[in-house]
Amino acid sequence: MNEKMKSVFEKIKNVFTGGETSHENTQEGKEAMKNVLKKIKEYKKIIIFRHFRPDGDAVGSTKGLAAILKLTYPDKEIYLQNDDYSEYLAFLGGEDAPLPDEAFQDALGIVLDTATQERISCKRFALCKELVKIDHHIPVQDYGVYQWVEEERSSTCEMIAAFYEAFQNELKIDSEAATYIYTGMVTDSGRFRFRSVSGDTMRLAGLMLDQGIDVDVIYAHLYMKDFNASKFEAYAHKKMKMTENGVVSLYVTKGMKKKFNLSNEEASASVSYMDSIKNSLIWIAFIENGDGSIRVRLRSRFVEVSSLAERYHGGGHACACGATVYSKKEAKALLLEADELLKNYKANNEGWL
Ligand code: AMP
Numbered sequence: 001m002n003e004k005m006k007s008v009f010e011k012i013k014n015v016f017t018g019g020e021t022s023h024e025n026t027q028e029g030k031e032a033m034k035n036v037l038k039k040i041k042e043y044k045k046i047i048i049f050r051h052f053r054p055d056g057d058a059v060g061s062t063k064g065l066a067a068i069l070k071l072t073y074p075d076k077e078i079y080l081q082n083d084d085y086s087e088y089l090a091f092l093g094g095e096d097a098p099l100p101d102e103a104f105q106d107a108l109g110i111v112l113d114t115a116t117q118e119r120i121s122c123k124r125f126a127l128c129k130e131l132v133k134i135d136h137h138i139p140v141q142d143y144g145v146y147q148w149v150e151e152e153r154s155s156t157c158e159m160i161a162a163f164y165e166a167f168q169n170e171l172k173i174d175s176e177a178a179t180y181i182y183t184g185m186v187t188d189s190g191r192f193r194f195r196s197v198s199g200d201t202m203r204l205a206g207l208m209l210d211q212g213i214d215v216d217v218i219y220a221h222l223y224m225k226d227f228n229a230s231k232f233e234a235y236a237h238k239k240m241k242m243t244e245n246g247v248v249s250l251y252v253t254k255g256m257k258k259k260f261n262l263s264n265e266e267a268s269a270s271v272s273y274m275d276s277i278k279n280s281l282i283w284i285a286f287i288e289n290g291d292g293s294i295r296v297r298l299r300s301r302f303v304e305v306s307s308l309a310e311r312y313h314g315g316g317h318a319c320a321c322g323a324t325v326y327s328k329k330e331a332k333a334l335l336l337e338a339d340e341l342l343k344n345y346k347a348n349n350e351g352w353l
Helices: 003-017 027-042 056-072 087-092 123-127 156-166 175-188 199-209 215-223 227-239 254-259 264-274 306-311 328-348
Strands: 045-049 077-080 108-112 130-135 146-149 247-252 282-288 294-300 320-325
Touching: 027 108, 027 130, 027 146, 027 156, 045 056, 056 077, 056 087, 056 108, 056 156, 056 175, 087 175, 087 264, 130 156, 156 175, 156 199, 175 199, 175 215, 227 247, 227 264, 247 264, 247 328, 254 264, 264 282, 264 294, 282 328, 294 306, 294 328, 306 320, 306 328, 320 328
Parallel strands: 045 077, 045 108, 108 130, 130 146, 247 282
Antiparallel strands: 282 294, 294 320
C-alpha cells in the first residue's frame, strides 16, 4: 500500500475508533469480566435477557452464556426470559417458558447485547434483585450493578467467547454452546467482514470452532430463504432508489409484504440487498409495521450514521443502526438528512470507494 493510501486508511480508521486501537484484552475489560463472574457465583438463580426483535448476536450470546453456566454450575437455576423471537433463528432452538413474577425476586438478571433498558424484550427484568449489563453497543444508558461494555468488540458473542477464554480453567463449554456463540459472531460481524473484526475476534472464533461445531449447517440456515422471499429480492432491486449524493433506499409497504407473503423479518432483510452499490456509502430500508410506525434500518460504509438514527428514536452502532419513524413525511426527512450527511462526507474525505 502506498503512503497516500495508508494515510487515507488511517483517517478513515480514526473516524471509527477515535484513534484507539487497543480495544481487546484491556485491563478494564478483564476487571469487568472478573466482577461478572463474581456476581454469577453469588447467585443461585440467574435469568438472562436480551433485546426485542433479536438478531443472531442477541440469541447466540444469551443461549451461549446460558449453556456455559448450565454446564459449569449444574446446581444453579439458569433461565432465558424473553417475550419475542425471530423466526429465522429458530434453528438455534427456543427459549424458556415464562416464569411467575415471584421467581425474579431472588435472581441475578444478566442483560446481553442491549444498550438501553427500554429495548429489553422481557419487561419483567426490573423484578430481578440485581442486574448486570454485558454489551458492545455505543453506551447511551447506564444500568445494572456491573456493566461490562466494550463497544469495539464485533459482537456480544465475542465477549462471551472472551469470558469463556479468560476463565476456561473454571468454565465448561460444549459444541452446542459454541454453536450459539459462533453464530452470533458470524452474523454481527457481517460474516467477519466488518472493521470491528480484530485478531482477537478470529482467535476467539477459532476457540469456538475447536469445540467441534458444524459451520456448514450454520451457514445453510443463515443463507437459505423461501422462494417468495427470493422473488421479492428481485423486485426490491427494481424498486430501490438513489439520492443525488448516493444514499440508496428501499421503502417496503404493507402491500408488498402481502403480495410476496413476507414475514417482517424477510421484509427487513432487504437492507442487505443494497450493501454493495458503487458511490453509495449509506443505504436505508424503511419497513412499514402493522401499527402505522415504520422501522428504519440504516447501514453505511465509513460514514457514522448512528447520530442520525438517534435523532429518529433510534441508535445502535456507528455504521449499523436502527430507528423508527411515524409517517412517510418523516421517512423522507430522514432520507434528506442522510443525503446531506453523505454529501458532507464526500466533500471532506478522500479514499471512499
Ligand atoms: P437492526 O437494523 O435492527 O439490525 O439494528 C442494527 C443495530 O442497531 C443492532 O445492534 C440493534 O440492536 C441496534 N438498534 C436498532 N434499532 C435501535 C433503536 N431503536 N435503538 C437503539 N439501538 C437500535
